[in-house]
Amino acid sequence: MFSFRPIGFVQSPYTDTAQIPKGPGAEHAAEGVLELLPEFESGLTDIDGFSHLYVLWIFDRAEGYDLLSMPPTDDRVHGVFATRAPRRPNPIGLTVVRLLRREGTRLFVRGLDMLNGTPIVDLKPYLSSVPSGEIKRGWLAEARVD
Amino acid sequence: MFSFRPIGFVQSPYTDTAQIPKGPGAEHAAEGVLELLPEFESGLTDIDGFSHLYVLWIFDRAEGYDLLSMPPTDDRVHGVFATRAPRRPNPIGLTVVRLLRREGTRLFVRGLDMLNGTPIVDLKPYLSSVPSGEIKRGWLAEARVD
Numbered sequence: 652m653f654s655f656r657p658i659g660f661v662q663s664p665y666t667d668t669a670q671i672p673k674g675p676g677a678e679h680a681a682e683g684v685l686e687l688l689p690e691f692e693s694g695l696t697d698i699d700g701f702s703h704l705y706v707l708w709i710f711d712r713a714e715g716y717d718l719l720s721m722p723p724t725d726d727r728v729h730g731v732f733a734t735r736a737p738r739r740p741n742p743i744g745l746t747v748v749r750l751l752r753r754e755g756t757r758l759f760v761r762g763l764d765m766l767n768g769t770p771i772v773d774l775k776p777y778l779s780s781v782p783s784g785e786i787k788r789g790w791l792a793e794a795r796v797d
Numbered sequence: 798m799f800s801f802r803p804i805g806f807v808q809s810p811y812t813d814t815a816q817i818p819k820g821p822g823a824e825h826a827a828e829g830v831l832e833l834l835p836e837f838e839s840g841l842t843d844i845d846g847f848s849h850l851y852v853l854w855i856f857d858r859a860e861g862y863d864l865l866s867m868p869p870t871d872d873r874v875h876g877v878f879a880t881r882a883p884r885r886p887n888p889i890g891l892t893v894v895r896l897l898r899r900e901g902t903r904l905f906v907r908g909l910d911m912l913n914g915t916p917i918v919d920l921k922p923y924l925s926s927v928p929s930g931e932i933k934r935g936w937l938a939e940a941r942v943d
Contacts, residue, residue, distance in 0.1 A: 652800050652802050653800065653855050653916070653918070654799065655798065655887040656886075658887065691864065691878075693864040693865055694886070695878055695879070696864075696865060696874070697875045697876055697879040697936045698879040698935070699935075700879075700933060700934075701933055703927055703931075703933075707891070711799075718837065719842060729842060730844055732837075732840045732841055732844055732920040733843040735922070739919060741804065741853075741918045743853055745891070745921060747927065772799070772887040772889065773878075773889050775878065776879055776881070776934070777932065778932070779932070781849055781923065782929075785848060785849075786849060786923065787846060787848035788847065789844070789845070792846075
């Protein structure tokens with residue numbers, strides 16, 4: 652077992668999962684703040700130069716998990732590791748956000764898809780991308796888009 | 798505090814961190830296997846259709862952390878959240894791999910950059926990429942490349 656503690660918390664406009672756009676066509680344009688705990692501030696040195704960040708966070712309001720489930724945007728069952736479902740064996744979320752600016756321990760970002768108050772466990776620079784022509788999107792390519 | 802347990806382990810050609818290519822110009826072409834524990838096999842249903850996966854894993858041989866450190870590819874100090882250094886407050890690693898094929902609980906992949914035996918805590922489909930023209934790489938853009 653490995654134990655993690657929050658390094659900060661998300662300030663997001665979303666207070667209910669029903670408000671968060673989901674599925675292949677979802678646009679994540681929500682803006683908010685990643686607020687780090689003061690003890691971690693020096694770990695943000697130089698982060699301003701990056702345009703995009705990975706945010707690793709906890710689905711802290713999800714309970715238990717299913718290995719097979721039906722996503723909200725499809726009518727077929729898929730394995731949990733082929734989805735981004737919150738109820739997973741280790742409920743870690745991953746989001747790429749655009750960094751707009753930093754003010755001390757506060758990172759102003761665009762592209763949030765997590766609830767207000769979500770615990771953050773790590774931040775990393777987003778460095779490279781796989782050329783979009785090389786990406787196969789599995790069952791999502793043929794999923795029903797609402 | 799949040800506790801996570803391994804869902805599987807990495808079989809990688811790397812047994813020492815010195816063998817792993819590092820820095821902005823590093824090519825991660827190593828092939829290996831992500832072997833899930835049998836109890837999680839059904840969670841892999843439909844994963845075969847995706848070309849790329851996110852692997853979330855633990856730097857299980859790193860101890861402690863520094864908020865400021867000098868990466869092997871630069872001669873300046875940077876904040877830990879602006880690097881991918883192993884010694885971080887929550888030692889979670891993130892790698893994008895190419896999925897070559899699946900055999901039961903075994904995912905054959907290319908692009909490993911972790912040590913043999915590394916614990917895996919989550920897998921997610923890699924869905925989209927930020928257009929490379931939009932990415933700013935911060936201090937890495939001007940770092941010394943060996």
